[in-house]
Amino acid sequence: MAKTIYVLNGPNLNMLGTREPEIYGRATLADVEKLCADTAACFGLTADCRQSNREGELIDFIHDAHAKRAAGIVINAGGYSHTSIALHDALVAAGIPTVEVHISNIHAREAFRHHSFTASAAFASLCGFGIDGYRLAIDGLAARIGAVKSGEKVKS
Secondary structure (H helix, E strand, O other), X not given: OOEEEEEEEOOOHHHOXXXXXXXXXXXXXXXXHHHHHHHHHHOOEEEEEEEOOOHHHHHHHHHHHHHOOOOEEEEEOHHHHHOOHHHHHHHHHHOOOEEEEXXXXXXHOOHHHXXXXXXXXXXXXXXXXXXXXXXXXXXXXXXXXXXXXXXXOOOO
C-alpha cells in the first residue's frame, strides 16, 4: 500500500488561474493537484490534496494527517502563513515531516508577507518557483522519508 502525503492549500488557492495571474500564474488548483499526484506516484506515494479557505478546517486536515499516520505534509497556507500561530502549533503537534510552499517569492513582496509562522514548523520552505515548487517540495519530502523514485537504485 502506498504511503500518503497530504498536500494542503489554504485560502484563495481555489482561485488559482484567475487570481492575480501576474503573480500566481495561470495554472489552476486542479493543475497543482495533478502535478502533486503525478510527482508523488513517481515515489510510490499517494497525494491527498485538500484546500480550504478556513483556518480551522486546515487544522483539522493536519490532525487527520496525524491520525492516519501520513508520511508527510506539503502545505501552502496562503495568507495564514503570515498570521496563524494555530497552524504552526498544529504542524508541530502532528510531528509529521512538512515542507512549506509558496508560489510567489514572499520575500520580494509586501513586508507583511516576509514572516511565515508555518515555516518554522517545516523542515524546508520553498517560494518563488511557481507551481513547480510543489514538485520540488515532494521531491525533498520523498528524500527526507526515504522514498525512492521508480527506477532509481538505493545508494549503499
